Amino acid sequence: MINLIGVHKSFGPKDVLRGVDLSIPKGESMVIIGGSGTGKSVLLKSVLGLIAPDKGEITVEGLDVTRLRQGSSERDAFLAQFGMLFQGGALFDSLHVWENVAFRLLRGSLKRPKEEARAIAIEKLRRVGLTPDVADLFPAELSGGMQKRVGLARAIAAEPQIIFFDEPTTGLDPIMSGVINDLIREIVVEMGATAMTITHDMTSVRAIADKVAMLHGGKIRWTGPVADMDDSGDPYLTQFITGSAEGPIEAVR
Amino acid sequence: MRFLATIGAAILGMLAAIGRVALFAADTISHILRPPWYPREFVTQIMQIGYFSLPVVGLTTIFTGGALALQIYAGGARFSAEAVVPQIVAIGMVRELGPVLVGLMIAARVTSSIAAEIATMKVTEQIDALVTLSTNPMKYLTLPRVLAATLVMPVLVAVGDIIGIMGGYLVGVNRLGFNAATYLKNTLDFLEPLDIVSSLSKGAVFGFVAALMGCYFGMRSGRGAQGVGAATKGAVVAASVLILAANFILTELFFAA
Numbered sequence: 001m002i003n004l005i006g007v008h009k010s011f012g013p014k015d016v017l018r019g020v021d022l023s024i025p026k027g028e029s030m031v032i033i034g035g036s037g038t039g040k041s042v043l044l045k046s047v048l049g050l051i052a053p054d055k056g057e058i059t060v061e062g063l064d065v066t067r068l069r070q071g072s073s074e075r076d077a078f079l080a081q082f083g084m085l086f087q088g089g090a091l092f093d094s095l096h097v098w099e100n101v102a103f104r105l106l107r108g109s110l111k112r113p114k115e116e117a118r119a120i121a122i123e124k125l126r127r128v129g130l131t132p133d134v135a136d137l138f139p140a141e142l143s144g145g146m147q148k149r150v151g152l153a154r155a156i157a158a159e160p161q162i163i164f165f166d167e168p169t170t171g172l173d174p175i176m177s178g179v180i181n182d183l184i185r186e187i188v189v190e191m192g193a194t195a196m197t198i199t200h201d202m203t204s205v206r207a208i209a210d211k212v213a214m215l216h217g218g219k220i221r222w223t224g225p226v227a228d229m230d231d232s233g234d235p236y237l238t239q240f241i242t243g244s245a246e247g248p249i250e251a252v253r
Numbered sequence: 254m255r256f257l258a259t260i261g262a263a264i265l266g267m268l269a270a271i272g273r274v275a276l277f278a279a280d281t282i283s284h285i286l287r288p289p290w291y292p293r294e295f296v297t298q299i300m301q302i303g304y305f306s307l308p309v310v311g312l313t314t315i316f317t318g319g320a321l322a323l324q325i326y327a328g329g330a331r332f333s334a335e336a337v338v339p340q341i342v343a344i345g346m347v348r349e350l351g352p353v354l355v356g357l358m359i360a361a362r363v364t365s366s367i368a369a370e371i372a373t374m375k376v377t378e379q380i381d382a383l384v385t386l387s388t389n390p391m392k393y394l395t396l397p398r399v400l401a402a403t404l405v406m407p408v409l410v411a412v413g414d415i416i417g418i419m420g421g422y423l424v425g426v427n428r429l430g431f432n433a434a435t436y437l438k439n440t441l442d443f444l445e446p447l448d449i450v451s452s453l454s455k456g457a458v459f460g461f462v463a464a465l466m467g468c469y470f471g472m473r474s475g476r477g478a479q480g481v482g483a484a485t486k487g488a489v490v491a492a493s494v495l496i497l498a499a500n501f502i503l504t505e506l507f508f509a510a
Contacts, residue, residue, distance in 0.1 A: 050385070109387070
């Protein structure tokens with residue numbers, strides 16, 4: 001269970017989060033939508049402890065994230081339950097694809113023998129639809145879609161209980177977006193993991209989400225099951241879903 | 254009043270920057286004692302910073318040693334002191350030019366590369382990815398680079414000193430008519446243990462500074478290509494200036510009468 005209560009975050013004079021309250025039950029797939037620059041990434045990074053909120057409480061399975069000290073073993077253990085797919089993949093350029101996927105398995109508390117880690121990496125690559133010959137390439141040798149899949153394989157390599165997806169389909173063609181959406185849905189269901197995805201791709205939302213939350217004006221504007229989204233009656237959410245320039249959300253921001 | 258406020262703000266900014274660098278250095282050093290360590294990264298950096306810098310160190314110092322011999326010969330001839338070429342080349346290379354030139358070449362080659370690499374990693378969220386993979390970037394990126402540079406730089410400086418002296422020797426023997434055996438004997442007789450200790454110590458300090466600045470500016474990089482460019486430029490400028498300032502302080506410490 002991930003709980004956020006009254007989370008605030010400002011950067012200089014810009015108040016990005018102004019009291020976010022959100023709850024994600026265990027095993028549920030929550031998708032957070034909202035326009036560009038509304039603080040979706042900030043929210044996600046706050047849960048991971050990459051950004052410290054100015055005010056408010058964030059707990060994961062009852063553990064207060066904001067009190068974990070950088071570099072402490074408690075924080076390492078906390079992060080070990082997470083997998084994260086970054087928007088641009090964030091693969092390590094200097095490492096082979098399989099070393100990227102098996103990164104966690106090659107060092108630290110989850111360290112395995114090299115051959116075993118490689119075998120797991122190849123298995124995870126296969127799981128995301130990549131052939132074993134990709135394993136010995138470098139990330140720069142892959143297309144954008146393949147990099148996303150490798151990022152996905154890395155996110156699931158250590159069998160995390162919670163997986164975060166940061167705009168998983170941005171920059172991909174519609175077919176590859178569909179492939180990634182299906183993979184995310186399958187993996188989340190198969191692993192029984194809690195998932196938190198941020199996106200503004202409505203196709204992704206419908207494919208991935210159990211529940212949807214809309215972030216607007218630094219707060220959660222609407223939250224509910226994905227099936228209720230179209231009939232929410234909320235003018236902000238309706239405008240966002242339909243992509244209309246007319247409505248309460250200003251087109252010029 | 255506005256003029257005074259501008260000066261005050263600049264001084265406060267500078268003091269804050271010194272404080273940040275000092276804290277960054279202390280944090281880096283503290284990780285030497287705290288596991289986990291990443292020996293593979295350390296060995297990679299030894300190769301990157303040390304082994305692959307050998308050509309540039311060799312080329313820089315051999316030409317400088319040769320030019321130094323020519324200058325000392327020409328200058329010495331004004332008061333019939335041409336014979337001091339071996340001694341002055343040796344002392345000049347070992348005490349000053351060897352460490353400083355190698356330090357500046359490392360600032361150009363290694364500091365820039367470290368800053369650009371880490372800044373790009375930051376911009377492309379690779380640093381955040383490291384954290385989410387339970388890996389401390391200070392341990393995985395900063396410590397191996399700073400430690401490798403600190404340990405390998407004395408070796409590079411020693412190689413630079415020797416090649417620089419050999420540059421002077423080649424010019425002295427082949428161009429200026431010195432006897433080969435006498436040139437080498439004068440060189441070796443004139444150098445004292447303190448000269449070599451100071452040279453290698455300067456190397457270690459310059460290596461520490463060069464890698465630390467690369468990591469510091471890389472980790473604090475702004476967004477986009479402009480951020481990476483600014484981080485790289487700032488790192489090379491800061492490393493070069495700090496190396497020259499540290500050289501003055503170390504020379505004062507070692508050789509002040």
